[in-house]
Amino acid sequence: MIGGLAQHGHGKKALLLFDKMPKDDVAPNHVTLVTVLCACNLAGLVTEAKNYFKMMEESFGIQPTQEHYACMIDFLGRAGKLDEAMDIVKKMPFEANASIWGALLGAARIHKNIELGQLSAEMLLTLELEKSGTHVLLANIYASVGSWDNVAKMRRLMKDSKVKKEPGMNWIEVKDKIYTFTVGDRSHSRSKEIYAKLEELGDLMAKAGYVPMIEVDLHDVEQKEKEFLLAHHSEKLAVAFALIATPPGAPIRVKKNLRICLDCHTAFKFICKIVSQELIVIDINRFHHFSDESCSCGDYW
Ligand SMILES: [Zn+2]
Ligand SMILES: [Zn+2]
Missing domain, CATH: 1.25.40 (Serine Threonine Protein Phosphatase 5, Tetratricopeptide repeat)
Structure with a gap:
């Protein structure tokens, strides 16, 4: 206990x-x-x-x-x-x-x-x-x-050194079915809605003061591409899907195979406030309960 x-x-x-x-x-x-x-x-x-x-x-x-x-x-x-x-x-x-x-x-x-x-x-x-x-x-x-x-x-x-970055992956369970997401994933049947939801949230987050942390993205690509990848990290896609697929007010639980990245961690503080919904991310280290613009991990994980 x-x-x-x-x-x-x-x-x-x-x-x-x-x-x-x-x-x-x-x-x-x-x-x-x-x-x-x-x-x-x-x-x-x-x-x-x-x-x-x-x-x-x-x-x-x-x-x-x-x-x-x-x-x-x-x-x-x-x-x-x-x-x-x-x-x-x-x-x-x-x-x-x-x-x-x-x-x-x-x-x-x-x-x-x-x-x-x-x-x-x-x-x-x-x-x-x-x-x-x-x-x-x-x-x-x-x-x-x-x-x-x-x-x-x-x-x-x-x-x-052929060190391969293990691809980040997220799981979410909706109505007894498990859905998996990777960065920039478009394989989901409701992909269009998911991307639209993220765009809508992106505008609201920007108004609330969120600034994307481009520097956490280590892909060897142009700035514009980086911004795009960052905005469509697997955990963000999973959360957006949860928002359109679960009843309003129900807590959202997302699982991740790696540590949650710094940018998604910040973004989720804004999102839980905007949608007034409890958001829980279980990453490789711990549980992150996002509510009221903060996380239970105290920003340390
Ligand atoms: Zn991320
Ligand atoms: Zn946290």
Whole structure:
């Protein structure tokens, strides 16, 4: 239950439940503590996380494992305390694994730290070759600071090393049937309506202040083509289809095989407000509940 609450962005409720455990004579184990640290992480509770981390050994006799350290590093990275996070990496009794370097790469992207981005990408590539997500994230960091030469270098590297970007795909269930979407997909029988819906939403979003983040698109194509691809990302198509195919007011649930991209994440905050509908995207990392112009992940995923 603690894990479930945390996954869905109810960090504080998760912690309340954990605090009840000793009163009910239920001893936590190391898994409980991982979920508790995750809950703090998702709710942005820095002091609490540090306290629980300390309490683990002192109060519950649980030795922190690699996973607990990973939570703390992820957490500090999210809060922008990159030096403190690296300090833990150096001092902890394990070699940092792929999930730790992955967390640091994510933090580097958010805080636009090229140096940390390069280091963590390099470490990730030695630990797990052929994972295209690493190149893409590093390219995103370069793009966010306008380092286009390096973006181009990444693109060439991905091409040369035959690292194929796993195509983004989304699923949505409407009336007991599963529909799949890829970028720029026109195979759906209601394709015309879907594209019209996106156009209509695009106008309303622009009026509300949405600006497409062209830089997240790494396709090697012209600017105009990029804009077109971005506007028709698979998750946007899936959401547009849901809007025309489900009854108004029903929550929309979309599943994605990769991380949700930064632009779609921003776009969905606008869309849920415009259509006054709850929107849930389940990506490879977590649940994103969009409502009232914000997401339950607190913009960290
Ligand atoms: Zn997208
Ligand atoms: Zn989110």
